[in-house]
Amino acid sequence: MSKKSGPLSGLRVLDMTRVVAGPYAGQILGDLGAEVVKVERKGEGDDCRRVGPPWLKQDDGTDRVGDSTYFQAVNRNKRSIAVDFSQPEGAALLRQLASKADILLENYRTGTLDKYGLGYEQLRSVNPGLIYCSVTGFGQTGPYAHRSGYDYLVQAMAGLMSVTGHHDGVAGDGPMRVGVPIADITAGLFATIGVLSAVNHRHSTGQGQQVDVSLFEAQLSAMLNTFSGWFNGNVALGRTGNDHPSAAPYGVFEVDDGHILIATFNDREFGRLAEVLGHAEWADDERYATMGARVAHREDLRQLVTRALKGKGKDEWVKIMNDGTVSCGPINEMADLAQDPQVLARQLIVSQQHPVVGEVKSAASPMRFSETPASYRLPPPQIGEHTSEVLREWLAQDDTQIEQLRHQGAI
Missing domain, CATH: 3.40.50.10540 (Crotonobetainyl-coa:carnitine coa-transferase; domain 1)
Incomplete structure (x- = not known):
């Protein structure tokens, strides 16, 4: 305290x-x-x-x-x-x-x-x-x-x-x-x-x-981009599941032992992703070189990335991508957070003594x-x-x- x-x-x-x-x-x-x-x-x-x-x-x-x-x-x-x-x-x-x-x-x-x-x-x-x-x-x-x-x-x-x-x-x-x-x-x-x-x-x-x-x-x-998309662009973004309506690849991808989240929000980061996946040529492909093009070819790109991810698991890919300055992380359950290094280092779980039941956490x-x-x-x-x-x-x-x-x- x-x-x-x-x-x-x-x-x-x-x-x-x-x-x-x-x-x-x-x-x-x-x-x-x-x-x-x-x-x-x-x-x-x-x-x-x-x-x-x-x-x-x-x-x-x-x-x-x-x-x-x-x-x-x-x-x-x-x-x-x-x-x-x-x-x-x-x-x-x-x-x-x-x-x-x-x-x-x-x-x-x-x-x-x-x-x-x-x-x-x-x-x-x-x-x-x-x-x-x-x-x-x-x-x-x-x-x-x-x-x-x-x-x-x-x-x-x-x-x-x-x-x-x-x-x-x-x-x-x-x-x-x-x-x-x-x-x-x-x-x-x-x-x-x-x-x-x-x-x-x-x-x-x-x-x-x-x-x-x-x-x-x-x-x-x-509502931010959803509000602005309609009131300024007359576009209803609609439901997009785990996809981002205006960015790709940006979402959940399957790896050998589960799933990871990859978030590339600009062309520079996509180039780094392509490189760590062993396909640096994607960054120069007109279908994928810009954000708008990647969104237009989202499904093709998803299949390419998914194939490139085969052969490694969550922990290995998260390390490889972050070492390559690509935004990537695991999809944690609450139980995972109890041992997460960032959570522990920043002391993000507060323990206090409840007057009746003992320790409570927030x-x-x-x-x-x-x-x-x-x-x-x-x-x-x-x-x-x-x-x-x-x-x-x-x-x-x-x-x-x-x-x-x-x-x-x-x-």
């Missing part, structure tokens, strides 16, 4: 988010040194706690049902308080906490928190410097504003599934989702960027503001700072594990006040 202060040390975050996108933003802020307090529903907690299997394993090897491995991925570096803000006393308590916060994250349906006096306009009256980040399915305005939005739904609606999956006519063709919650992840990243932009604005003006981030817009923004922050490194101070919390502690620190409440809140059902 690093003792150094992260770049966001001194910022207080009230994290009222659940599931993935919002909690991911909260975890990033926590990794960078912010003090993050996670507000959970009393008794139930974050919905993501129950999104399983798989579940955390207990010491005896059995599943701890109700403690999902999913939750562990996006909730480190947070303390948890359990509050029922449907109770007037609970809502009042959160208004007090918001008055002490720099940042509030929430991902309720548009307008939900206004009913409890916890909307942006209501909280800015008690804390004008508050940065209030709302993460929703479709944003605060527009005809879809009051719809719920989940990752899978947004992958469909933002066009991602139209370019994911096998080519038409190939067995198993049709729209396909990406295997990780990419719309949630992208929205979490944009929420973090938006919050930090607002922090910088507040440094200059002293004013807080609302940051409005939606999964739909985050995913649409991330992926390290990808951001490296020379002076203010990310740190891993707290494992993902239990529901309400830190309620009393936070109320004492943030609001200077004593045991009598805390017990009264319990008696009222607020905590």
Whole structure:
């Protein structure tokens, strides 16, 4: 555990988010040194706690049902308080906490928190410097504003599934989702960027503001070449399986003991590939000399490369190609990453002690700072594990006040 202060040390975050996108933003802020307090529903907690299997394993090897491995991925570096803000006393308590916060994250349906006096306009009256980040399915305005939005739904609606999956006519063709919650992840990243932009604005003006981030817009923004291909070239890229729509050879190739990924994204690298495969003449062949020509003759080139790869396995080809400055790598399973030299050298697996089941692991922050490194101070919390502690620190409440809140059902 690093003792150094992260770049966001001194910022207080009230994290009222659940599931993935919002909690991911909260975890990033926590990794960078912010003090993050996670507000959970009393008794139930974050919905993501129950999104399983798989579940955390207990010491005896059995599943701890109700403690999902999913939750562990996006909730480190947070303390948890359990509050029922449907109770007037609970809502009042959160208004007090918001008055002490720099940042509030929430991902309720548009307008939900206004009913409890916890909307942006209501909280800015008690804390004008508050940065209030709302993460929703479709944003605060527009005809879809009051719809719920989940990752899978947004992958469909933002066009991602139209370019994911096998080519038409190939067995198993049709729209396909990406295997990780990419719309949630992208929205979490944009929420973090938006919050930090607002922090910088507040440094200059002293004013807080609302940051409005939606999964739909985050995913649409991330469509990049697919979006631009249609809106600027009137070309629908469609589903291309493991092929790249604009580059070749760029994809999965069979070798003697499995498959490797070869990625050549310019003519120079293709020339190096041709050389290490023993066919330097390909680089001068008009059918393959340019990227456009290679895409046009993709299938012929695929067969040539596949034949040239025969006789060697994954490890040998990965070494040969990287020694020849050709982008190439194995197609790893999760189990492979545990022994991957780069993963080990960069310490990309973080181990922490869970209060009940022992060691839990998560992926390290990808951001490296020379002076203010990310740190891993707290494992993902239990529901309400830190309620009393936070109320004492943030609001200077004593045991009598805390017990009264319990008696009222607020905590």
